[in-house]
Each structure stands twice: as structure tokens, then as C-alpha cells.
Amino acid sequence: DQQVKQNSPSLSVQEGRISILNCDYTNSMFDYFLWYKKYPAEGPTFLISISSIKDKNEDGRFTVFLNKSAKHLSLHIVPSQPGDSAVYFCAASRVNFGNEKLTFGTGTRLTIIP
């Protein structure tokens, strides 16, 4: 049962344009969401997060949008740069002290075309 889904396994975007990565979840109890970036043969690195009390969080070129009613979140990267080429995972969790585990999506491979 895949509770966090990233339906696009890959995405190609021209350098300088906006990259939009999407993520859907099914568990309405999730209330904290994160995006991670992963290069080959490396572990994921944290990018940005958002709590369910917000609908937008921005950090430099990265913005995460949350639509709770649609159980959907997206990561916007603008402008896209070649170094952004990587696999992006969204993750979700439920704040439950003592049991804050992350449920990951399957990832989207982003390729930035120079």
C-alpha cells in the first residue's frame, strides 16, 4: 500500500525554467511533509519541509505547496540549474511523539537540460 505517490518517474526541464515535482498522499493523518534530493550512490539530503498548518513554504529557489483537501504537495524549483539534476523524494509523517517515521514516495528523476 503506497501511501505516498510520485506518479512521474522522470521529468526533464530546460535550464532557467521552472521545475514542478508532484506528490500525492492517501493518509489524511499525515501532517508533516518533506522533500529530499538524492544523487546516485549517496544518501538523500533534506531540501525543504512544510507543516500541515501551512500551505506554502519558501527557501531560496525552492518552494513547497501543500493542498490538504486534495492531499497533494508540489515542489517548485525556479530557476532550474544543472546541479538540480537528481532524484527527488517526497516524504510524509504524522506527528506522534515516539513514532515519527517518514513514509517516502518512489521518487522523480529530474534532469535539467543545459
Add this chain to the structure above:
Amino acid sequence: GAVVSQHPSWVICKSGTSVKIECRSLDFQATTMFWYRQFPKQSLMLMATSNEGSKATYEQGVEKDKFLINHASLTLSTLTVTSAHPEDSSFYICSAREGAGLTDTQYFGPGTRLTVL
């Protein structure tokens, strides 16, 4: 930023042998460490959560007698795959969290590629 290391980065072993993977937080003390496995083109699946000095909490479907986890100190956790079989071949990733809260960032290690022949 915080650094988490894993050793070895890759290992090949014969079926029936045991393999130990180390996870270390290099510049911070990790109250909680997590072990994940990732199959090709699939998401990271949490195997277990361990807190220093206490028994690990395993996810449903993960055999605790097969995947032994020891969180001996605030900077070291080990995962031992006992009597490994080819179906255990996977990419194993650990993460470490300094604080006790969900919003404290998990820092991931680079992963260990296990191949069981």
C-alpha cells in the same frame, strides 16, 4: 551540515553468511537512528528505529532476528544481516537525528549496497 557515514559502501557476500553495516554520526550526537532499505526504482522503506541504549523498534514485516540492530552509543548504530540470502540484496541506508522531535532533520548516510550471491 551534519555528516553521517556508513561502512562499508558496498559488500558482496555468500549466501548464509552474516554482514555488519555501521552507521556513524560524525559531528553530532544522534538520539535516534533509522535504518531503511531501497529496492531498485522503489522508495526508501523504513526497517527499524533505534534509540541509544534501548531496543530497536521494527516495522511490520521486518524480521528482528534477521536484521539485528545495535545502537551502542550516540554516534554509532550497526545493522547485522544474519544468514543473508539473495533476496536480502538491496541498498541499505541509515539516517540519524540529533533531536527528539519530528521536525528535527534526519541526516542520511551514503548507503551500503549489499549483494548476496
